[in-house]
Amino acid sequence: QSALTQPASVSGSPGQSITISCTGTNSDVGLYNFVSWYQQHPGEAPKLIIYDVNKRPSGLSSRFSGSKSGNTASLTISGLQAEDEADYFCGSYSSTFTWVFGGGTKVTVL
Amino acid sequence: EGQLVESGGGLVKPGGSLRLSCAASGITFSKAWMSWIRQAPGKGLEWVGRIKNKADGGTTDYAAPVKGRFSISRDDSKNTLYLEMNSLKPDDTAVYYCTTLWGTGTTFLYWGQGALVTVAP
Numbered sequence: 001q002s003a004l005t006q007p008a009s010v011s012g013s014p015g016q017s018i019t020i021s022c023t024g025t026n027s028d029v030g031l032y033n034f035v036s037w038y039q040q041h042p043g044e045a046p047k048l049i050i051y052d053v054n055k056r057p058s059g060l061s062s063r064f065s066g067s068k069s070g071n072t073a074s075l076t077i078s079g080l081q082a083e084d085e086a087d088y089f090c091g092s093y094s095s096t097f098t099w100v101f102g103g104g105t106k107v108t109v110l
Numbered sequence: 111e112g113q114l115v116e117s118g119g120g121l122v123k124p125g126g127s128l129r130l131s132c133a134a135s136g137i138t139f140s141k142a143w144m145s146w147i148r149q150a151p152g153k154g155l156e157w158v159g160r161i162k163n164k165a166d167g168g169t170t171d172y173a174a175p176v177k178g179r180f181s182i183s184r185d186d187s188k189n190t191l192y193l194e195m196n197s198l199k200p201d202d203t204a205v206y207y208c209t210t211l212w213g214t215g216t217t218f219l220y221w222g223q224g225a226l227v228t229v230a231p
Contacts (some may be wrong), residue, residue, distance in 0.1 A: 002154045029181075032216070034214065034216040034217070036163045036216075036217050036218065038218070044223075045207060045221040045222065045223055046155065046207070046218075046221055048217065048218060051212075051214065052214070052216075052217070056154040057219070073230040091153050091155065091157075092220070097160075098157060098171065098173060099145075099155070099216075101147075101154055101155040101156065101157065102154060103153070103154035104153075104154045104155075104201070
């Protein structure tokens, strides 16, 4: 069982917006603004898409955005496109110099 | 852009040992904090451990499930990161990714393609 809780799946039609939640505790998501999100296509390595809650790496599409409230972080994908179909994982720095991840959310573009 | 290439994965019996290597290029390896993350088949990501650069003490931290069994080291002269795995268990079966830590040292920026480790009789 993963330390952070994500929904197993989320779906949406092209052009729509979807939001993926990531719930942790007062020792990780709630304590630090060091939440990151990773996109993983089948057979590939994860790719960083959001870091420090709401920052995007250089060159990353602005359709991806992040936020946090209390112990829950969220990733929003706006203007959903076919290539967004992938698994998405959240991760957070945690107390005692460790990191925790969510179990992953499968995004399906209908 | 940084590139990381893992090697050394394979099939090993329970109780056995294995060493993974990660060759880095496109980054100043000696300055990088590095980490190993694993993903069991069909499962989520699990952080394994981290090593700081030598300027920051070269210290290591490990996740509870692997502490005392796994060891991370680095050879800056070869731009290579290592993961020594001992007393392996079936639960250690996973793809192991080598990653670089970035920014405040809390974000995993570059990832290797992964090395599959299978622990089975």
